Amino acid sequence: GDSVTQMEGPVTLSEEAFLTINCTYTATGYPSLFWYVQYPGEGLQLLLKATKADDKGSNKGFEATYRKETTSFHLEKGSVQVSDSAVYFCALKSNFGNEKLTFGTGTRLTIIP
């Protein structure tokens, strides 16, 4: 079945550091890929998405590129801020008709000033 493997946390970085959170997936065909973010005390929010190979999703300075050859969708940001502290989830949606999202286990990110 479909699965998502995410870099384990927690991750602690200093403000303005470069961020990478690794995500790889297993799925048949060409799934759509997502990064969701959960800020403290809030619900999950879609951060960015990519629906086909080589697409790059971007939002709020975060980027991720859909790499079919390595089945990866790593999240990056060039300069993190304290306000980026949150839990980040990688997820996929199969293109074989079912509607569910399959999530990774989440990576807790803490940015210290």
Place this chain on the structure above:
Amino acid sequence: DTGVSQNPRHKITKRGQNVTFRCDPISEHNRLYWYRQTLGQGPEFLTYFQNEAQLEKSRLLSDRFSAERPKGSFSTLEIQRTEQGDSAMYLCASMDGTGSYEQYFGPGTRLTVT
């Protein structure tokens, strides 16, 4: 657009009791999803509705669980004869039918079974 709302936000119940949660999706979103999230894990899919029809059910959804969306608007998730293993955050999400693939999540209902 007030977002997806869920009630109650917290529920504490004793083992063996029944509980019911409610989800109000974003208006005019015809798709509604239930997920369960345990501590340190990502959300796991439970079930999905398109309008009032329940179209997918995970095998996580045992016969003690039932979900309804009677008029294609709000949805309820009932757990009968709760067990301690049911303790989790129950998340609801909704999506429109335009092919955007974006599921909008509610804040969740945290269930604690004592």
